[in-house]
Amino acid sequence: MNSRKHSAMIVGLSAAMLAGTLAGCGTSTSAAPPTKNISDITIGTLYAGSGAYATSSLPEYAGLKFWASQADKSGGVFVKALNKKVPIKIVAYNDQSSATTATSLYSQLISVNHVNVLVADFGSVLTSVAVPVAEENKMVLFDQSGTGTTFFTPNNPYIVLTSLPNSGLWPDSLAQYLIGQHYSRVAILYDTNDFDQSQEQTLVSKLKAAGITPVYNSGVPTSTSSYSVLLNNISHANPQAVIEFGYPNNDISFLQALKASGAQYKMVFTVFPGQLPTLFTTSDGPSSINNIYTYPAPPLISHAHVNYGMNSSQFIAAYKKATGQSTNFLNIAGYNTGLIIQKTLETANSLSQLSLRHAVSRFSGTIETLDGKFQINSEGAQTGETLPVGKFTTNSAGKVSVDLLTPLS
Amino acid sequence: MLSSGRTHLRSHRGVNALIPLLLLAAFSLAPLVYANHAVIFQMMAFMVLAQGVNLLYGFTGYLPFGYVGFFGIGAYGMGIGIELFHLPGLAALLVGALFAVVIALILSPLLRLSGAYFAISSLAASEVLYNIVANPALTHITNGPYGESLVQSYHPLTSYVAMVVLLVLTTVLVIVIKNTPFGRALLAIREDPVSAEMAGIAVVRTRTTVWILSALIGGLTGAIFGWHLSVFYPSTVFDLSISILAIVFTLFGGGGTAIGPILGSVVLYGLYNAIGISAPQYFELIYGLLIVLLVLFLPGGVVSLLQRRGSYVP
Numbered sequence: 001m002n003s004r005k006h007s008a009m010i011v012g013l014s015a016a017m018l019a020g021t022l023a024g025c026g027t028s029t030s031a032a033p034p035t036k037n038i039s040d041i042t043i044g045t046l047y048a049g050s051g052a053y054a055t056s057s058l059p060e061y062a063g064l065k066f067w068a069s070q071a072d073k074s075g076g077v078f079v080k081a082l083n084k085k086v087p088i089k090i091v092a093y094n095d096q097s098s099a100t101t102a103t104s105l106y107s108q109l110i111s112v113n114h115v116n117v118l119v120a121d122f123g124s125v126l127t128s129v130a131v132p133v134a135e136e137n138k139m140v141l142f143d144q145s146g147t148g149t150t151f152f153t154p155n156n157p158y159i160v161l162t163s164l165p166n167s168g169l170w171p172d173s174l175a176q177y178l179i180g181q182h183y184s185r186v187a188i189l190y191d192t193n194d195f196d197q198s199q200e201q202t203l204v205s206k207l208k209a210a211g212i213t214p215v216y217n218s219g220v221p222t223s224t225s226s227y228s229v230l231l232n233n234i235s236h237a238n239p240q241a242v243i244e245f246g247y248p249n250n251d252i253s254f255l256q257a258l259k260a261s262g263a264q265y266k267m268v269f270t271v272f273p274g275q276l277p278t279l280f281t282t283s284d285g286p287s288s289i290n291n292i293y294t295y296p297a298p299p300l301i302s303h304a305h306v307n308y309g310m311n312s313s314q315f316i317a318a319y320k321k322a323t324g325q326s327t328n329f330l331n332i333a334g335y336n337t338g339l340i341i342q343k344t345l346e347t348a349n350s351l352s353q354l355s356l357r358h359a360v361s362r363f364s365g366t367i368e369t370l371d372g373k374f375q376i377n378s379e380g381a382q383t384g385e386t387l388p389v390g391k392f393t394t395n396s397a398g399k400v401s402v403d404l405l406t407p408l409s
Numbered sequence: 410m411l412s413s414g415r416t417h418l419r420s421h422r423g424v425n426a427l428i429p430l431l432l433l434a435a436f437s438l439a440p441l442v443y444a445n446h447a448v449i450f451q452m453m454a455f456m457v458l459a460q461g462v463n464l465l466y467g468f469t470g471y472l473p474f475g476y477v478g479f480f481g482i483g484a485y486g487m488g489i490g491i492e493l494f495h496l497p498g499l500a501a502l503l504v505g506a507l508f509a510v511v512i513a514l515i516l517s518p519l520l521r522l523s524g525a526y527f528a529i530s531s532l533a534a535s536e537v538l539y540n541i542v543a544n545p546a547l548t549h550i551t552n553g554p555y556g557e558s559l560v561q562s563y564h565p566l567t568s569y570v571a572m573v574v575l576l577v578l579t580t581v582l583v584i585v586i587k588n589t590p591f592g593r594a595l596l597a598i599r600e601d602p603v604s605a606e607m608a609g610i611a612v613v614r615t616r617t618t619v620w621i622l623s624a625l626i627g628g629l630t631g632a633i634f635g636w637h638l639s640v641f642y643p644s645t646v647f648d649l650s651i652s653i654l655a656i657v658f659t660l661f662g663g664g665g666t667a668i669g670p671i672l673g674s675v676v677l678y679g680l681y682n683a684i685g686i687s688a689p690q691y692f693e694l695i696y697g698l699l700i701v702l703l704v705l706f707l708p709g710g711v712v713s714l715l716q717r718r719g720s721y722v723p
Contacts, residue, residue, distance in 0.1 A: 099645040100451065103638060107447035125642050128556060132563050132639040133447070150558035150640065192545050192554040194642065219545045222554075222644075 038082065040089045041345065043068070044115030046105050048126065051097025055248065055279070056330055057122035060144055063334020064119065065090060066319055067342075077342045081350045091115055095126060103129040110137045116351060117142060117341055122330070124148035124167075124194050134158050140357045143380075144337045145330075148194050152379035158353065160360050161382040162340045163333035163371055168198045170295065170387050173406040174269065175206035177389045178241060183267065187216035187239035189230060189246075189254070196222075196245040199271075203243065215239050224250060227257035234263075241267035248272040252283050259288065269293040274300060274390060275329040277400055286398040296390035296402045297329040298370050303408065308367040309339040315370055336371040343367060372408075424723045425584045428667060429577045432456075436573045446569065452678045453572045454634050458655035459662070459670030460579045461626035466656070467664025468586070468595035469616050471520065472528045474652055478535030479509045479624045481647035483631030484638075485542050488557035489550065498562045502571065502632040509628020512538065513621045520616055532649075539647035556642035557635065568637040575633060579626055583667040584723060586619075595619055596665065657696075661703060663710025667723045672711055 045064065048057035068088040071077045076087035091113050095102040102121060106129065109115050118134055119142045120127040127146025134141035141159045143151065147167035151159060178186060186207060190200040197219065204214060216237040220230065224246075231254075234242060242265050244254045251270040258268065273280045274294035281289065302312040310318060315335065316327045325331075340360070348359035357380075365375040365384065375384025390402040439449045458480065465471050486508030490501030519530050545553045552558075586592040594615050597605040606612045635641055654677075662673030677696070684692040707713060712722045 098648065098650060099641070100648060100651065104445060104447040104451055107445045111444035111446070124556075125644060128640045128642060129638055129645070132560055135560065136563065136565055148556070150552075150555060153558075153560065156560065192543055194555045197545060197554050219554075221540060221543070 038086065038116070038351070040087045041077065041079065041117065042089050042091055042113065042115045043117045043119055043341065044091045044109030044113055045119035046093050046095045046102055046109075046121040046126065048097040048121060049094035053097040053122055053126060056145075057097075057126070059328055059330035060122045060334040060337075061092065062323065062325075063319075063331035063336075064144075064338050065334075066322060066331065067335045067338025069322065070318070071338070071342065077345050079345045079351070081345075081348055081355070086345075095121060097126070099125055099129050102126050103133065106130045106133045110134070110139055117344075117356070119337060119341070120144055120146055122146075124151075127151065131156070131159060138353050140353050140360075142337055142341060145333055147198075149198050150194075152377075152381040154379055157357050157380070159380040160340070160357070160376060161380060162337045162374070164382060165385045165387065166198075166381045166383070167195050168202050169383065170271075171199045171203040171206070173386060173389050174243070174295075175203050175210075177406050178207065178267075179210045179212065181241075181267070183241045184212055185215045185237070185239045185241070186212060187234045187237055187242045188214050188218075189216070189227075189234065189242070189244045190219050191222040191224065191246045191250055192219040193222045193247075195247075196271075199245045222247060222250065225253045227254045228261065231257055231261050231263060235261070239265060241265065241269065243269045245271055248276055248279055252280060252288075255280070255288050255292065256284055259284070267293055269389075271295060273392060274387075274402070277392075278326065278328060281398075281400060286394040286400050289392045289400065290394040292392050293405075294390060294392065294402075295387035296404065297387065298332045298372075299327050299329070300402050301388070301390070301404065301408060303368060303370060303372050305368050306370055308343060309335070309369050312370045332371055336369050336374075339369050340374060421588075421721055421723070424721070425588065425667070428584065428671070428723055429580045432580055432671070433573065433577050436576065440569070446565070448682055450569055450572060450637060452674060452682075453576050454630055455654055455658055455678055456671055456674040457572070457576050457579050457626060457630045458651070459658040459674050460583050460667075461623045461630065462652075462655045462659045463583060463664050463666075463670045464586070464619055464626070465623040467659060467666070467669070468592060468599060469619055470599040471523070471616070471620075472656070473531045473623070474528045474649075474656070475531035475533065475535030476623075476627055476655060477647055477649060477652040478531070478538045479512065479627030480631035480634070480651055481535070481542065481643070482512050482538055483509045483628030484635030484641065484646040485551055485557070485631075485643075486628065487632035487635050488552075488559060491559050491562050492552070492557070493550065498564055498567065498636050499571070501562075502629060502636065505632025505635070506625055506628045509624045509631070510621055512628075513624030517617050517620060520613075520620055532652075535647060535649075535652070539643055542647070543643035551643075554643065556640065556645075559636070559639045562636065563639040565637060568633055571633045572630075572637070575626075575629055580667060580671070582622070582626075587665075587667055587723070591615070591618075599665075657700060659710075661699070661710055663712035663716075663722070666710075666712050669710050669712045669722075676711075 047061035048054045068090050071088050076085040079086045093105040095105050118139045120130045122145050124146045127143050130141050131151050135156050135158045143161045145164050147164050190196045216234050251272045273289045274296040299312045299316055319327050343363055344356050344359045347363050348355045367374050373384035377383050388404055388406045388408050390404050392402050394400050440446050465473050483505035486505035487501045490496045490504030516534050522530055542551045543554050594610045598612055602612050658673035659670045663669030715722050
């Protein structure tokens with residue numbers, strides 16, 4: 001009897017495990033519809049609804065959704081391969097800022113949802129896991145803001161960086177400005193991540209080429225939030241210019257510590273006030289970015305020769321009307337990604353992924369959006385945009401403005 | 410009486426043999442049923458990690474919050490094997506495993522601690538490992554904060570097969586340990602190390618052995634996972650949530666058994682796949698409630714329901 005019971009249990013357990021494992025994986029969906037039957041263009045993307053990247057990912061995703069809603073209002077985007085306008089549908093999943101979760105979600109978008117266009121989440125970490133998945137599945141990855149130096153390789157045609165230049169190019173104008181101002185004593189503090197350290201390397205190499213060796217150059221973990229001791233060390237080096245490369249939270253903490261220290265330098269530069277000024281003014285008041293140098297980005301600056309999509313002022317007004325929210329750079333980055341996809345669909349002769357990629361190469365260098373000139377190199381990295389150097393000033397009423405100190409591309 | 414005992418023993422052997430075979434069948438067939446192979450791969454990875462945690466926590470009572478340290482080191486060891494030693498992917502996995510074992514040996518004094526002290530110190534150790542790997546001064550070895558890009562060695566099918574093999578072997582290992590004097594010695598150490606020592610069990614040697622085995626499993630999982638990803642940053646493979654998920658899966662299923670961590674991974678990762686992809690906020694709520702209820706009412710995990718009835722649980 002006992003033996004029978006055990007046998008039944010073994011069989012039951014086995015069946016439950018096998019069924020559980022397969023059911024735990026979900027169910028497969030049907031294959032992608034043939035191109036001729038396409039009734040909408042499906043764009044698959046991820047966003048971080050929580051976690052470290054949420055504050056950057058959500059506005060970027062909002063910009064992409066805004067572009068889709070604008071396109072759908074006019075009946076969709078023109079798809080040359082179908083010779084008609086087709087509505088846009090976005091399929092998006094929340095990766096919660098986890099690269100591990102993002103891996104399975106990118107795979108879900110490609111293999112289960114069969115999206116026509118794949119768009120990466122914000123930043124290098126959440127984009128990194130999409131690069132091999134997209135390449136393996138021969139899907140072009142529209143990389144919005146993952147500027148990681150390792151993503152772009154000669155053998156991978158399946159990636160296009162849309163809304164920011166490769167991070168190694170960012171400090172070009174900053175280096176020119178420092179050299180032009182004859183600052184011989186430069187202090188650099190950077191976070192030890194791909195994004196910030198690649199900027200540090202570019203800046204140091206350009207300064208050294210001009211005969212300037214930084215008097216202070218130190219990397220700190222990205223999780224750093226206390227800068228008092230670091231600022232004390234920097235002050236002992238007696239620099240004229242202090243450059244801090246970090247993420248928004250680092251920049252905020254750095255500027256708060258600088259204010260508390262009372263130290264004064266001819267020039268203090270941080271990255272993100274130029275992209276997310278409201279984040280800084282609401283965190284610590286408008287005075288927190290007074291006289292701070294930065295890379296000013298749209299909508300703080302406007303590109304004059306926009307020949308594709310809305311210009312900055314049109315975008316600010318339309319975005320406010322549609323969402324009730326004011327605009328920041330990441331909204332523009334998301335919208336700009338949509339514009340690049342739109343132009344790709346207008347140009348490509350077929351909806352095959354390589355055809356989409358070849359279309360991007362064909363119009364590269366010919367369009368200028370509110371985000372700047374769109375131009376990619378042979379590896380898909382964005383090279384058309386440059387980031388100028390600007391300086392914030394805050395008047396007595398708390399109004400923030402920025403003066404451009406190097407030319408806009 | 411004796412005959413009944415032999416029947417039981419045969420029956421136990423049958424169940425024990427069936428589990429790895431079942432896993433082999435399930436994960437060989439799963440890609441034919443479900444197109445998102447990344448989900449299947451990650452489910453396997455978490456099953457193996459849960460077994461690694463199980464060896465340590467389930468059998469000895471040491472809760473390794475920093476288990477992800479072995480996982481991350483395994484991934485980076487594999488990366489170094491490919492990038493620096495120019496090894497093929499499969500051979501590079503062994504480098505990842507070796508790195509994890511060496512780190513386990515270095516960190517073995519942590520076993521002098523117990524309870525919360527061990528949990529916290531293992532967490533601190535994984536943070537140290539993360540910061541060493543991400544240090545810009547080691548860019549020439551680990552590529553520092555720039556992360557690893559191994560796209561030239563990207564073999565999703567081979568890495569998938571490697572994970573299936575590792576899962577089966579790990580499960581066999583846990584079953585073997587559970588049913589040998591070594592496993593019983595571990596359980597004795599978990600209950601009372603002093604009494605175990607007095608009963609003639611070499612406590613230090615036994616727990617160090619299982620610590621190294623657990624590190625080996627974590628390192629190999631990280632190595633295969635990193636190979637499968639092929640592009641990753643330090644923050645990706647040293648992500649604390651990897652440790653937490655592996656621990657939760659073990660706790661849910663039940664530690665000290667071979668089936669518990671598998672059951673935990675299937676149910677909770679399956680739940681994640683069913684709810685978490687479309688509505689992660691509900692998933693987190695359900696997940697949180699489950700853990701609270703489990704700790705309060707079922708500390709031995711789901712399998713303890715069977716154990717209470719006197720049933721054999723592999």
